[in-house]
Amino acid sequence: MGMRWVLLVVALALLATVPAIAASPDEKPGVGKAFGAGKGDEIREKMFQERKEMMTAWLQNCDRWMERLRARVEESNIGQESKLRIQERINNVENRINEIKARIESAKDYDELRNAMRESREIWLGISKEMRMIAYENYVSHIDNVLRKLDEIADRFESYGLDATQLRNAINEANSTLQSVKEKMAGGTVTPKDIAELNKKVMNAFNEAKRLAREYKPKPSDGILMANVNGNFTLTGNMTALIKGNGTFDYVEATAKSESKGAAERIEALVVRGNVNVNGNGTFKIVAHGNGTLILNDGSASYVFKQCVNQKFVNGTLSKGESISFGC
């Protein structure tokens, strides 16, 4: 009898333990396969959200960058035709970016986003180079303008009496690199390294201009005249003046220490100082600091001048027989 009870207990114990041993470790009661699939979906959903947000932010940055590029092109000094041509290229790039945007935005889940990204990559490969080329074209047109301004500043320094040789050399180097970059751009071979090199040269010239600007301190009684003359002119007074151009030319300059006279034909640039009396016939750019008068004997002239250093620049033109006086 006792033996029967023992067998019954053993049988019941076996019934209770065998299913538990037979079950795989993953198939836990109450959890099973449904748990693993849920976690995978959760990860994919999280990745989908993250990547979509990242791409949306990137697309917004693209939009903002393109808008700024458009504004920079608009305010540049390039001709209207060139502007329209670049704006058209910007429009094309923007349209392609909008295509990427539409694909990313319409993706509803991970798989759709993955497909959208694959298509977007193809579109991006087609437009990223174009974006870079437009950016370089804009950069080059602005650098052209910057170098022109630096050249004008060098004229100012020289007409004030500062030695602008280093600045001129730096501008020339930058101009030469700019020409090389323009040629490479035309051939479609320009690289980021070329642009970096140009930037370095421009910064050298700019830093030299900044250095000289610290030494540029005209007296409050000085006037400043910058004129473009085409014809016959006389410049008299007490000043330092830079005269650049082509034509016949004679001058007297007298300082406390010396007096000199001279004549030149087809001059490139000349600086006169002290009590000067200059007569020239041809096409000239005149930049003067001090007190004096420019008389136009014949031809035409345009000018920008300040009566006194602390005043604002005023534009004007001269006709035959007219004159402009500067200095306080």
Add this chain to the structure above:
Amino acid sequence: MKRFSIFLITLSLLFLGCSSPEGGKAPVTPATTPSKPTPTPAQTPAEQSTGSDLGIEDIQKDLEELEKMLSELEELENVTFEV
């Protein structure tokens, strides 16, 4: 009467102790050195820089903006389309 006078002396000592300058220092009279006059336009130095009309700041701004645009373009180009 003697106690009253001791009280009065103690009180006056206390009063003097509280009202005397800190650290027993003599009162400092205000400095009489003349302050520098504020320069008026007529008194500005004879030589004044007019560097601002050279347009250096504008060029700097322009160059900074151009550099910024190129570096931002590089950042945009670093996009990855992997999911």
